[in-house]
Amino acid sequence: MPRNPSTGVYSKPAGTTPSVGQVIDPAPWNALTTDLGNETTVSLPRDDSGACGRSGTNKPVIVPQIGDLLVPRWRGAKTTGSEAPFGAVDDHFILDCHLPPIQRRSSMLKRLVKQVLPSSAVAAVNNWRTRERLYKSWSKAAAAAPAYGDMRLTAFRIERSRRLIGEEKSYVQPPADLLPAMDIPAGRFVDFGGSAGEMCAVLREQYPAWSFTVVETKSMADAAQALRPEISFSDQLPPEFDVFYSSGTLQYLSDPETLWREALSRTTRYAYLARNSFSNRKLFTVQSSRLFDNGAGPVPDGFDNVEIRYPHQTISEASLTGIADEMGFDLAARFEGRNSGVTGTRADVYGADLLFKRR
Numbered sequence: 001m002p003r004n005p006s007t008g009v010y011s012k013p014a015g016t017t018p019s020v021g022q023v024i025d026p027a028p029w030n031a032l033t034t035d036l037g038n039e040t041t042v043s044l045p046r047d048d049s050g051a052c053g054r055s056g057t058n059k060p061v062i063v064p065q066i067g068d069l070l071v072p073r074w075r076g077a078k079t080t081g082s083e084a085p086f087g088a089v090d091d092h093f094i095l096d097c098h099l100p101p102i103q104r105r106s107s108m109l110k111r112l113v114k115q116v117l118p119s120s121a122v123a124a125v126n127n128w129r130t131r132e133r134l135y136k137s138w139s140k141a142a143a144a145a146p147a148y149g150d151m152r153l154t155a156f157r158i159e160r161s162r163r164l165i166g167e168e169k170s171y172v173q174p175p176a177d178l179l180p181a182m183d184i185p186a187g188r189f190v191d192f193g194g195s196a197g198e199m200c201a202v203l204r205e206q207y208p209a210w211s212f213t214v215v216e217t218k219s220m221a222d223a224a225q226a227l228r229p230e231i232s233f234s235d236q237l238p239p240e241f242d243v244f245y246s247s248g249t250l251q252y253l254s255d256p257e258t259l260w261r262e263a264l265s266r267t268t269r270y271a272y273l274a275r276n277s278f279s280n281r282k283l284f285t286v287q288s289s290r291l292f293d294n295g296a297g298p299v300p301d302g303f304d305n306v307e308i309r310y311p312h313q314t315i316s317e318a319s320l321t322g323i324a325d326e327m328g329f330d331l332a333a334r335f336e337g338r339n340s341g342v343t344g345t346r347a348d349v350y351g352a353d354l355l356f357k358r359r
């Protein structure tokens with residue numbers, strides 16, 4: 001059963017899917033899950049009676065549910081539930097042992113071919129097989145993963161950010177190319193998707209006469225307000241502002257183009273988009289990360305480095321530039337090769353920072 005080395009997720013994008021909770025014959029399953037060696041896997045939160053995996057015994061295997069965690073357990077040992085998970089069962093999780101014999105033989109053939117192919121060819125095939133899944137629409141991707149406001153993620157990011165108070169500039173730097181946009185003595189700055197206000201805190205030191213508003217998910221805005229009271233937090237755009245800034249955020253919205261249009265209608269001077277995920281093709285995916293990859297600074301105690309998933313979509317650079325033009329903005333500068341907002345494995349996704357100026 002192939003495991004995606006970066007996400008740890010087991011998936012098998014071929015064959016037929018047995019239904020959740022179905023009891024299946026463990027013998028072929030055990031033969032197929034050879035990569036687990038002497039370990040057994042248990043799907044959590046089920047207990048042993050709901051075990052899925054290479055039991056090495058004739059114990060029936062029960063098909064786990066999407067999202068269940070697969071944890072290692074040595075033969076004969078009891079699971080405590082605190083073992084580090086191999087990964088979660090995703091929506092491709094399909095068991096070969098349920099296949100009719102003819103398909104089972106083809107699966108064996110595939111393994112044989114794998115043994116004789118050069119490792120570069122096997123790697124190429126594996127890359128292709130483990131490429132991220134595309135969804136037909138935002139709503140289909142959103143149905144497969146919760147939106148960004150997940151409480152566990154918010155709680156972690158707030159605790160992490162708490163440790164940075166007063167030291168934000170050691171961890172977060174505003175892009176130097178943004179600063180020419182702050183060319184008036186006092187103005188109103190909006191950071192859309194600005195987390196717990198770390199970047200605004202850095203800018204505020206440099207521009208004390210400016211006011212700063214972070215627009216965030218409701219859970220983030222509510223929690224962050226107590227953390228940095230000198231910055232305003234809201235889940236709504238203010239009626240008017242001088243500079244609109246957004247970094248690595250539009251790609252997580254259900255309708256980024258509408259938000260962009262709305263933001264520009266309220267912007268009097270400049271708009272800067274950083275950490276973009278551009279593509280000429282609309283690609284709807286589910287991004288997967290580890291909890292500790294979210295935010296900056298030392299990791300607070302009391303959290304497990306669990307998998308976090310949220311829906312994601314690419315945006316057409318041309319459509320953003322076109323909307324800006326309609327809204328009375330010129331592209332003042334374009335910075336190539338800014339790729340830190342690019343996620344996933346698709347070659348046609350790229351980044352570039354864009355600075356727009358009202359005509």
Ligand SMILES: C[S@@+](CC[C@H](N)C(=O)[O-])C[C@H]1O[C@@H](n2cnc3c(N)ncnc32)[C@H](O)[C@@H]1O
Binds near residue numbers: 192253
């Ligand atoms: C990848 S993070 C980027 C954080 C930061 N701007 C940066 O560049 O490092 C995406 C941010 O978008 C925020 N976000 C997601 N959906 C949002 C929404 N509907 N409205 C406002 N912020 C949102 C998330 O909470 C998160 O802070």
